Amino acid sequence: MISRSLTLKLLSALVIFGAWEISSRAGINYAFPTFFESMLALWNLTISGQIFVAYAETLKPLVVGVLISTFIGVGIGVWVGLSEKFDWLVSPIFIIMQSAPLAALIPLVIMAYGIGITSKTFVVCIMAMPVIVLNTSGAVKNTPTSMIEMARSFLSTEREVIFKIIIPSASPVIFAGLRLGVSAGFIGAILAELKITPTGVGDIISYSRMTADYPSMYAAIFSIIVLAVLFLNVLERIEKYLFAGNDQGYVS
Amino acid sequence: MRIFGIKLPNMTSLILWGLLWEILGRMEVSFFLPPLSSIFTTLADIYDSKAFIRALSETAVAFFGGLFYALVIGIPVGIFMGKNRFIDELLLPWVNMFMSAPLTALVPVLMVLFGFGLKSIIIVTTLFAIWIIILNTRAGVKQINRSLVDMANSFGAKPIDAFVKIYFWAALPEIIGGIRIGFIRAVKGVIIGQLLISIVGFGSLFELYSSRFLMSHFWAIILVLFALAFTISELLAMLAKRFDYYASKRG
């Protein structure tokens, strides 16, 4: 007996993909291949191995960029959370970066660092770091006072308070920030592909567009979206598993 | 942070950073970093030029157009999802999916289907903003306290009265929060759209300036964009705060 929510999900997927299929057959636009054509193209890309090679290329700047952003971002975030002076100095930059359209800086990055993996990694970092820093610093600042008092009452040193109380307490929010950072990093990676040099998946998209091989283009885009969503969902599940009940240790 | 006992307000470190920028610029540390003052003078030069005004107005049209559709479609959809369980279960997975999906990937599709012009950019902007507006509206509607609904009924309120006098205000803090984030996303959307489609608005200016390495010009429009985005975002935040005093804490 399938659950109701699963049935509805499948149903709505059918509706959407069905609508795709029908409206493209209605010939609204020559650049609008049918759902099945696109899926066929996706299949071809998969068995030819093209898509795996492409993703390996695309993921390089993404993975490296996210890792760098994580280490530097969490480090800066913790420092900002703990030091009022550093907070005053550095927070405004990240606050502006959060609401600003950072994509506008891409032409600048290209000018300064050329077209290559350095530029792309840099773009990923710019997109991912603000949210990581701000989430981390917020979590550190919001550590429950009574837990810090508790540690002090049992004679902990400053260092012990940071590593045994503040950081564990902030971990769920830091992890959520990382998840958002990865999401922003994805956008950065794709922008980098489409704007800087298409290698990887961006290449499939650009090339198939130029050769009017629309099914392949749609296939590539479909795969990006599916992969990104799946990956982020996995991260969310990991987050729920790791931090179950983490906000319920104090007061009922 | 305090210096000599006086409390320094929040964003004042930017003055320091501005000074640093000026100094580094004058020292000509990098070709790509002109002094802040020359950027301002360039801005003063170009802000009334035809190209700049056209870019600004094209961007504004795309931005407000996109935001308009996002609100006009998003808020009603959010309300329906908040009130109707069936529609909610049907649509929520998709809304969540598009929230986290890298929407940038869809831009090539839009370019191909709707051409290189303003239409595509408006659609990109709408797509970037609409999901969070839907989600926040839905949340605002869902969290309307059952007691308020009962209270309205017990005093015999007509549906339109109940909506206008009670439900609207009860859901408003969340909705404004959604609009604020939607706004920021719309800005990102309109810029990303222009970057990739590059024939209109600031996108074309970016192309122009970067191909000619006109650094001061380039930074000038970046500063304008960032300042606009930040200012309006803060204005919306202040607006949200006026309704915040009665917003219930979520989660």
Add this chain to the structure above:
Amino acid sequence: MSDEVNAVSVKGIYKNYGDVEALRDMSLDFPKGQLTSLLGPSGCGKTTLLKIIAGLLVPNQGEVRVNGQIVTEPGPDRAFVFQDFALMPWASVLRNVAFGLELRKVAKSEREDIARKYIKEVGLDGFENSYPHELSGGMRQRVGLARALSVDSPVLLMDEPFSAVDEQTRRKFQEDLLQLVKEESKTFIFVTHSIEEAVYVSDQVAILLPRPSRVSEIIKPSSFKNKDVDSIRKDSEYLDTVEKIWKSLRSYVE
């Protein structure tokens, strides 16, 4: 009173928060081996005083002596039980109870043994590997209590420890506390806003009044102290004492 009889004594404590004067010239003695309550309505500074004794807050003026020595920060001679439990949600019950010892650099196996002993003593045997979010409010507070007992301090400071649990659990806690005071030769300082609770558990009750904070009187309920836990709540002297205190505090609630 001499220092040998008092485990803790405070003299001339002043504490301001900006313009608000929380404590003014507060002096009080806490006899060794007994449970003294600080009772009063909200805003009378009782938690502030307790945290100053604990060394978590610094007074603007005045001194705190523990066993004759002046103290200004937390020390191994005092242990604190928190109103909101202050448990680490990411750690097991065992680690939470052993936390005080962990901070004192006691070896792992040794501190876990001590922790297990006190986990049993507070009645949480079998829950060593559970996590706080799996426990009820009452159980979480027992963890907090076990943690405070594990470090074996001569003075135990309790900040409205039973106010965050339900009424039934609270009554049980009060009975258990009476038992604990009899068994352990520690000094207890107990903050509460419940008159019944204060009269029930204490050897002496210090009634604090607000704005400015001062001690209005000290009551030593006595004759029913040796009755069994169930009879105390019906004893006429108990009920009279509660009534008397309520009458004098009443005007401060309005």
